[in-house]
Amino acid sequence: MGFLDSLKFSRLKEGLTKTRDSIVQKVQRIVRAKRKIDAELLDEIEEILITSDVGATTSMDIIDRIRERVKSQGYEDASELMRLLREEVGAFLADEPVETDGTSILVPSVKKPYVVMIVGVNGVGKTTTVGKLAHNYKTSGYEVLIGAADTFRAAANRQLEIWADRAGVGIIQQKPGADPASVAFDTLQSAMARNVDVVLIDTAGRLHTRSNLMEELKKIKRVMSKIHAEAPHEVLLVLDATTGQNAIQQAKLFDEAVQLTGLVVTKLDGTAKGGVVIGISHEMKTPVKYIGVGEQIDDLQVFDRDAFVDALFGSLETEEDVSVEEEL
Amino acid sequence: MFENLSDKLDGALKRLRGQHRITEENVSDTLREVRRALLDADVHLAVVKEFIESVKAKALGETVVKSVSPGEQMVKILHDELMALMGSEQSDLLLGNRIPAVVLVAGLQGSGKTTFCAKLARHLKSKGRRPMLVAADVYRPAAIDQLKLLAGELNVPVYSGDEKNPVEIARESIDAARRLMADTVIIDTAGRLSIDEEMMREVENIKKAVKPDETLFVVDAMTGQDAVNTARAFHDRLDYEGVVLTKLDGDTRGGAALSIRQVVNKPIKFAGVGEKLDALEPFHPDRIASRILGMGDIVTLVEKAQEQIDEEEALRLERKMRKNQFTLEDFYNQIQQIKKMGPLSSVLEMIPGMGKAMRGADVSDDAFKHIEAIIQSMTPEERETPAIINASRRRRIAMGSGTTVQDVNRLLKQFNEMKKLMKRVTRGGMKNFMQDMRAQRLG
CATH class of the missing domain: 1.20.120.140 (SRP54, nucleotide-binding domain)
Structure with missing residues (x-):
């Protein structure tokens, strides 16, 4: 744990x-x-x-x-x-902390599956976060399915496959270059057929200023709501702790496009402190849900406000x- | 929060109007704005402090020139000072005569090392060199696969060895390069944190093993205050020759560039400006000064325009504009020229003040699609003399282009307004036009 x-x-x-x-x-x-x-x-x-x-x-x-x-x-x-x-x-x-019982994450009781979509700019650690989240949910006793909707970056599928393997969860993927919305659609469909508890959708990194890529993200979200009216239940923006004030722009534009429910701050094991989330959290009322503090699979922790301030x-x-x- | 600094300064400097000199007293508000702008641009606090001191020293006692606004004069002082700090020389890769030449690439996780390595291979290949890529990242899942795929696209060989030891992979790659007749070896290393002693020792050992001609430190342009710590830590261990600034195609001000330059005094050699493998540019230190100040990058824009726009075509258009004979056909051709300059969003970002004005507006290249379709649905006669386009022609054009009559109307109206504007420009000359624009902006 x-x-x-x-x-x-x-x-x-x-x-x-x-x-x-x-x-x-x-x-x-x-x-x-x-x-x-x-x-x-x-x-x-x-x-x-x-x-x-x-x-x-x-x-x-x-x-x-x-x-x-x-x-x-x-x-x-x-x-x-x-x-x-x-x-x-x-x-x-x-x-607005992630709900836990002290040892496991508690998934809100909704019509299955509980869908979490992961978004962010390039290189912040989205795929790694998906792998670690899969591990967290799995060890909390849930059936998890990953959708590999990053069909752009070279070998992204392969990387996610390895993470899925480590976490011991299933993965749905298509050919590189496939329509990411269709991967998300497939994943949800398959999750419903298999009665899976949690679905994690990994998306390709994109700079928030690329309007066509932001449109693509909206489409992925839209398509999911067609099979499951409440999906996605969570949209998490992954922020690199080393990022400076540009993170505010990132949060704003991603929120405009896909309405964020939370933030994940990665790479807090280095010398960066990720203070920019304070401004984002204050201005947009988007809570930090998880922090990443290392490269191991169990290195994604639920966010603890007091501990963060202490650090x-x-x-x-x-x-x-x-x-x-x-x-x- | 990213307003144009010169607008902000004009506010803070209102009290300078009517005064003859910039004094300690009347400049303090301004310098506070400058401090905030630089911090918002992610320049490191220590660098900001030093910078403010030197600007203050330069600005004090300057006579306020009547013809420009005090804000503009202050921005000029700031800009000059920033440029002095960044250095104006553009630095190239120095590869020497050794065969193979070796380039070692290092940096934090997610900074864009692997993509940069592939871009550099493409760049060197286009200059006639025969690069080979080396996958020395044995930690991140599928990192080697990623490099192999990218190399495949470029038709460049990759060495990954069967070793699990990055130092050995790097060492062996030199012989492999000789066998493959490659003359440049680019070594992609794993991302590492500067405080990870074991990993820092590893990259140090790679450097000792291959004695690179160039060691490059790759850093994300969006990095905040921590950029100085990381840049210094890598510099202490690797004494790199140059820095690569990636992800500059976003809307970050890139203040990290200034911090790094100040802290390690090594040049930034390349800038990554997109996900495609050709999106690598030589870094122009003087231009980042404008960007940090939020003044747009007009120089790059002009250069891109010069590269892409056919001079004769431009002259022909100018003559037509002068005679007010600019037609829809010309308009169409002009759109094609602009499109050649790259994605519209990045072109607009380079125009000073545009970043703010265009925020939130949809500036994808699709914006042109309707216009193009409408013009393409017109007969040559209609393009030449838009006045003949009556209601029934409008209906036909709308049907043919898959748009509505309103869209067609809007385009024709915009075209007429554009012609009026051109008349003003050509009558008064460019100088008057710019003054008009400035009056509007400041007013």
Whole structure:
């Protein structure tokens, strides 16, 4: 049950701790030396936000709100800052966690199959995410079928086949270059015939600015609703944690085309922090559902808001935590 | 959020109007806007700070020139400064005389290494070289298959070996290249995180084993603040010669380019601008400056136009415009010329200010399809003298082109307005026209 193991999150934090940049250390020193919340400290916090890709506007908004609270509620002690940050950043993140019973994902009771469509720009890790999702649903006790609707990229089918094999689930595919909507149609039809619980539709990477490819995506979605009125139940946009402010444009245009229900942030095991999802989540109310923290099949975790904020500001933990980190 | 920076600056700089000098006081609002614009463009915070300082130093004391708006003057200072930072020299691949020459390609997962390798092979092949691709990514499922398929399309050999060890595959590929008479080896490596010690050591060892003429670091143009960390970490281990910026065909401002340039001081040699294998361009550092500032890429547009538009045809059209003899037939031909310049969406993006104006509008090439169909359904006489197109002709044209009478009407109306506009342009000359346009934009 790796994907639900909250201990695993320590790996993400570990990754972030290891590569802690100098700004963060600087703030650590300031927090400890000063113990007073002042303009300089808030500026430093703003810099942490900006360098985590939160974006200039959102960062300033968050800092403004903290400044306001410090003023009106009379916070003075720097040690209270972490709690303020967690509350304010948390308030910016739409909270709509994936339903679980602590060990397994719970698929909402709908007319079978529950259909999840995966979209995103090139190279963010859509196919890998589909493989890992298949594993998560499978180990949660559901029958899963994958639809290989990326018929464009060379060898995409082959890659997905290997993932399906690893997860031990079925896959529906057609020839390279086939109409992706027809693959989705086939997959749903076949899933209904086999009484499968969950269908995952992988789509080709596409830049959100390519209107013809976005039309193709709309068609894939439309076609599915023809066999199953509620399908797809989820449309997940996969975002690469290293992506900067362009992710906002991606989210907007994909949402316009296929109405997103959630985000998946991948590659959070590197040095990037994926802060851009804070702005997206705030502005569009699209919640983050999963995060990817490694290349292994059980490395896709359900999103935990507090843990995410902690990872962003790991360094501003209480005194105790700081000293533990220094020993590492 | 991606408004044109010069519009924004005009707002912030209103108070500069009527003042003679740019001073610390009256420029601070502006610099705040600049800071935000650069951060929105994903330039790294540290680089932004440094940049703002140097712009401030340049701008202070400058006399406000009356003939241009203060915003435009500030943008010029910014642009010049950015260009200075990016360097103006375009850098080529330096392959030396060794046979085979070796190019090593490395980067993060999903940055587009495999696609770039194939594009580079195609590029080198078109220059008369005989490239061979090497699949040294033994980790990602089907990565080798992907490279093989792409190589098959290009009719270029691939070496993948039976080894599971990327260092051995790379080493053996050199001999394989000699056997196959290939003169350039392009090694595609697995995507790796800069903090993955084991994987970083592996790529270091590949480099030691093959001693490449060029090591290229591939990075996604959409990368945010983390670009500097990654670029530096790879540089520390590989000391690469150049950078490849991929996925520049989207609407990202590409601020990462500036950050990387600042941090490692290595040139960006290529830009990936599409999924097709011919979508690789030499990188022009000066043009990214306009893009980061949100000013469009007018130079590339003009160049593309020069490449594609037949000069004589252009002259002929200009004469006709001057005499107001521009016909629907000419209009049709003009559409064909524009279409040659590439997908309409990417052409429009290069026009300053257009990015914003066209956002959300459907700019697929289908936009032309109706127009073409309508004109094709006209007789030569009708194309020459649209005035003769009466109601019954309109009905016939609509039927023939699969459109409606309203569509035909709209096209004819647009065509008439275009002719009026041309009259204005040619009467007043291009200069007046541009001034009109600017007045409209600023007004």
